[in-house]
Amino acid sequence: MKFQIFDISVVLIWSLVAILAVIAWRRGEGKLRLGLTRGLQMFGINGPRVMVALLAAGFLSYLLPKDLVAQWLGAEAGWQGILIGCLVGPFFPGGPLVIFPVLVALLKAGAGLPAVFAFLTSASVWGVHRILMFEIPMMGPRFAAIRLISSCLLPPLAGLMTVILLQLLGSFP
Amino acid sequence: MRPPPRPAKSSLLSQILGGPFWIFLCVALVAGAVTWHLKGIETVEHAVLGDFDLLLFLIPRMLGGMLLAGLVQVVLPPEVVSRWVGAESGWRGLAIATAVGALTPGGPMTTFPIVVAFYMSGADRGALVAYLTAWSLLGFQRFLVWELPLLGPDVALLRMLAVFWMPVLAGAIARRLPLEPRPPADTGARS
Numbered sequence: 001m002k003f004q005i006f007d008i009s010v011v012l013i014w015s016l017v018a019i020l021a022v023i024a025w026r027r028g029e030g031k032l033r034l035g036l037t038r039g040l041q042m043f044g045i046n047g048p049r050v051m052v053a054l055l056a057a058g059f060l061s062y063l064l065p066k067d068l069v070a071q072w073l074g075a076e077a078g079w080q081g082i083l084i085g086c087l088v089g090p091f092f093p094g095g096p097l098v099i100f101p102v103l104v105a106l107l108k109a110g111a112g113l114p115a116v117f118a119f120l121t122s123a124s125v126w127g128v129h130r131i132l133m134f135e136i137p138m139m140g141p142r143f144a145a146i147r148l149i150s151s152c153l154l155p156p157l158a159g160l161m162t163v164i165l166l167q168l169l170g171s172f173p
Numbered sequence: 174m175r176p177p178p179r180p181a182k183s184s185l186l187s188q189i190l191g192g193p194f195w196i197f198l199c200v201a202l203v204a205g206a207v208t209w210h211l212k213g214i215e216t217v218e219h220a221v222l223g224d225f226d227l228l229l230f231l232i233p234r235m236l237g238g239m240l241l242a243g244l245v246q247v248v249l250p251p252e253v254v255s256r257w258v259g260a261e262s263g264w265r266g267l268a269i270a271t272a273v274g275a276l277t278p279g280g281p282m283t284t285f286p287i288v289v290a291f292y293m294s295g296a297d298r299g300a301l302v303a304y305l306t307a308w309s310l311l312g313f314q315r316f317l318v319w320e321l322p323l324l325g326p327d328v329a330l331l332r333m334l335a336v337f338w339m340p341v342l343a344g345a346i347a348r349r350l351p352l353e354p355r356p357p358a359d360t361g362a363r364s
Binding site for chain 1: 189190197200201205208216217219221223227228231233234236238240241242243245246247248279282283284286288289292298301305306310315318320323328331332335336339342344346347354356
């Protein structure tokens with residue numbers, strides 16, 4: 001995969017940094033210096049962690065049989081489809097760039113909307129890569145546990161809600 | 174309650190090379206060895222080179238995100254943060270966190286520093302869980318750039334209808350869990 005190193009999100013982030021830096025500077029009392037020091041300290045502490053986590057996640061993504069799983073999800077309908085969607089979602093790494101092409105392929109392969117939405121929800125809230133690379137290194141395992149417990153029902157609920165909405169809307173495509 | 178921040182250099186170094194660092198290093202080494210065994214050395218090389226690309230991509234975003242987080246902590250008064258999204262902020266706090274999360278663009282490399290910053294400024298675990306759930310599930314940028322064009326307005330809106338209420342639910346559950354987050358970045362600086 002090739003990454004665009006500079007794009008609109010970098011510009012946006014650094015513009016926000018500049019705006020906040022000006023605000024902090026105008027407040028005086030060494031606030032600008034304090035804020036920048038804290039930021040750099042955070043980068044120093046988290047940078048090496050994210051780096052080794054990245055290495056781990058990179059290897060793990062090669063060990064997962066992704067294509068097989070996508071075929072499987074496309075073939076199953078109904079409750080089994082929802083269940084499989086929930087279970088395989090977390091192992092699809094990366095952001096929308098990876099997930100959405102998979103989603104379109106799934107819909108084309110004939111997967112039902114409930115299963116596809118369960119899949120997208122579980123990829124969003126249970127994404128293993130994000131938990132490994134960012135959440136645990138930066139917020140700690142306890143926070144990750146709190147968030148996972150709180151959202152453990154969301155992917156199946158997304159599938160269920162879709163079934164209900166489709167029934168209510170009746171003639172939906 | 175929390176130990177005061179220690180100014181010594183050695184404490185920063187021990188924080189950098191603390192437990193999580195070694196755990197991740199071990200996982201990386203084991204996963205690397207398994208990859209080598211199952212897929213051969215070429216795949217290992219490919220994975221490491223891919224990681225290097227990803228690192229170049231991440232560094233400008235992460236550094237920006239961390240500086241943003243540091244500055245947010247000094248610019249936003251903690252009493253404002255805890256009034257709006259603190260433990261006593263109720264459903265309104267969860268709704269605010271959900272809205273802000275849905276509107277936050279960009280990937281995890283900027284979102285997680287912001288989460289750390291808001292935690293340090295007094296946001297509670299419920300609001301942070303609602304924020305992250307909304308960011309990952311309802312992201313407005315993703316909706317506009319990916320969902321509308323690829324899924325079409327009908328399917329995209331149906332999905333929103335099915336899931337828009339979920340961040341508030343997750344946040345409410347998180348508030349009722351008898352667990353306190355203890356992020357590694359929390360060096361006692363939380364106000």
